[in-house]
Amino acid sequence: QVRLVQSGSELKKPGASVKVSCKASGYTFNSNAINWVRQAPGQGLEWMGWIIPNTGNPTYAQDFTGRFVFSLDTSVSTAYLQISSLKAEDTAVYYCAREKGLGFDPWGQGTLVTVSS
Amino acid sequence: DIQMTQSPSTLSASVGDRVTITCRASQSIRSWLAWYQQKPGKAPKLLIYKASSLESGVPSRFSGSGYGTEFTLTISSLQPDDFATYYCQQYHSYSRTFGQGTNVEIK
Numbered sequence: 001q002v003r004l005v006q007s008g009s010e011l012k013k014p015g016a017s018v019k020v021s022c023k024a025s026g027y028t029f030n031s032n033a034i035n036w037v038r039q040a041p042g043q044g045l046e047w048m049g050w051i052i053p054n055t056g057n058p059t060y061a062q063d064f065t066g067r068f069v070f071s072l073d074t075s076v077s078t079a080y081l082q083i084s085s086l087k088a089e090d091t092a093v094y095y096c097a098r099e100k101g102l103g104f105d106p107w108g109q110g111t112l113v114t115v116s117s
Numbered sequence: 118d119i120q121m122t123q124s125p126s127t128l129s130a131s132v133g134d135r136v137t138i139t140c141r142a143s144q145s146i147r148s149w150l151a152w153y154q155q156k157p158g159k160a161p162k163l164l165i166y167k168a169s170s171l172e173s174g175v176p177s178r179f180s181g182s183g184y185g186t187e188f189t190l191t192i193s194s195l196q197p198d199d200f201a202t203y204y205c206q207q208y209h210s211y212s213r214t215f216g217q218g219t220n221v222e223i224k
Contacts, residue, residue: 015135023152026179030126045161045204045215061118061212102167103151103208 002026004034004108008022013112020111022079022096029077030054033099036070036081039110040092043098050099051079086115119143119207123216129224130207136192138219140205145185152181152190155218156201165190182193195221 022034036048050062051070058070069082070071079096094111098105120143130136140150150169154159163172168188168191174195177197200223205216 044157044218047206047213047215049212059211061120096187097160100166101165101171101208102162102170103163103206104153104213105163107162116210 002106004098004106006094006096006108006111008015010114011113011116013028013117014086014088014115016115017084018024018084018113020081020083020094020096020113022081023029024077024098025080026078027098029074031062032101034070034072034079035097035099035104036068037095037097037104038064039095040089048081053079067094067110083113086113088115091115118212119146120212121205121206121207121214121216123203123219125219126217127220128184129220129222130195131224132195132197134195134196134224136199138190138205138221139202140183140188140190141145142188142207142209146207146209148184149207150181150183151186151206151208152179152203153206154199154201154224155204161204191212222223 005023005091010018030053033050033052035050036045048064051058067084097107122141124139150168154167156160169181180191202220203216
């Protein structure tokens with residue numbers, strides 16, 4: 001079946017970087033964009049942007065420019081989210097989700113990134 | 118960017134109740150709206166796409182309606198498994214914004 005499996009939880013210090021992976025299986029990876037969604041503790045869903053595997057072209061939402069980078073390794077059907085210069089307010093669960101054109105499905109299980117000194 | 122506003126933020130209901138959640142867009146999104154269900158500690162799950170189309174495997178007690186700027190998600194008879202947070206999302210524009218969520222809790 002179609003699945004997205006994300007890397008495990010991360011604990012980082014302020015100023016460090018983190019790279020979250022999202023491995024796809026069960027479909028042709030190049031066929032659908034991969035979205036990234038942030039959910040801060042107790043908060044709602046924020047769309048961060050997407051990356052299109054065919055072109056490698058990322059699009060970032062307004063609040064996620066500069067420190068956030070989406071990338072791909074199509075040889076292993078994996079998308080990546082890298083966050084640099086981490087701040088305490090980056091503490092959140094980060095989800096990847098496949099773009100169906102009519103919604104997001106499926107979603108990865110989420111990766112908790114905790115930023116604390 | 119298109120803003121999505123859900124109401125209410127919290128809804129208290131009992132098993133068997135009919136429940137309706139509203140989502141308003143800041144400009145017309147035609148039918149380009151999805152609804153998701155999220156349970157604590159889990160990823161969201163797609164319920165409805167294109168405003169009123171039921172995703173495969175989703176129980177028929179869920180339904181969606183609306184066009185343009187006003188949309189509703191209805192649960193015809195609330196079941197214990199339905200207590201969760203629900204989000205609308207527009208995909209009319211390249212910026213895929215979510216509503217702030219509606220928490221359906223046990224009355």
